[in-house]
């Protein structure tokens with residue numbers, strides 16, 4: 001499979017005044033191949049949403065580079081930027097985000113088509129095909145957002161995101177606002193669309209049950225950096241990083257009592273701890289961890305970890 005998206009040492013810093021600097025993304029490198037789904041996993045505030053936006057050029061980067069199909073998003077001409085916008089799309093947690101309450105569903109889905117100069121005559125048929133792709137009937141086109149359930153609204157958002165035939169969709173917590181029963185339907189829809197359209201997907205989630213169903217590969221983020229990366233099932237079955245282990249252990253299971261939770265809160269990204277950023281919460285931390293930051297290194301085929309003492 002060809003590499004579609006590459007991030008090289010991407011950094012995103014927010015200057016908050018008073019000399020305070022928040023490192024939302026602290027040097028992330030990753031890649032996504034055509035048709036593949038990569039899950040970005042981590043607790044809220046770990047930088048995954050900021051990174052997700054940066055991956056499709058919705059957020060500038062302060063250092064490093066994002067390459068889509070070999071083109072650096074930071075140096076595109078405005079014409080290229082416009083052309084590429086349709087090929088990289090975002091789906092948000094908020095199911096109301098992309099739907100105008102005063103417009104019909106069909107109108108909202110048609111908007112990107114109009115902006116990108118698709119002929120008026122071709123639009124109704126394209127809208128019908130898009131609705132069908134996301135499992136909604138043709139008549140949905142003339143209804144308004146309030147007439148749909150949350151799950152149906154997310155289907156409409158996905159239809160709109162697919163309007164210009166993207167190669168990559170970044171989905172930021174796309175099911176976490178939905179009922180659990182509906183979550184599985186939307187996850188299945190994503191998987192189905194990936195298979196049918198060859199769509200690559202960056203799936204941002206804090207929910208490992210969702211990630212398990214969705215991800216070909218997983219990148220685990222902690223305080224703005226990737227701490228572990230690998231094939232989805234391999235990471236979930238045998239995590240190498242103590243933080244990944246703790247995330248997996250925190251998921252309730254019927255066959256065992258919950259192990260003790262991680263100690264402490266996620267430290268503020270305004271003042272990340274020295275050495276390994278996870279050391280204040282890590283049950284395996286020793287002196288070296290407090291002084292020397294582990295780098296993300298290969299520990300097997302396609303498998304990386306940023307820990308001095310990986311668990312495997």
Ligand code: SF4
Nearest residue numbers: 276279282289307308
């Ligand atoms: Fe824990 Fe040390 Fe590994 Fe960091 S480097 S995760 S503190 S064992």
Ligand code: MG
Nearest residue numbers: 044045048049
């Ligand atoms: Mg977020």
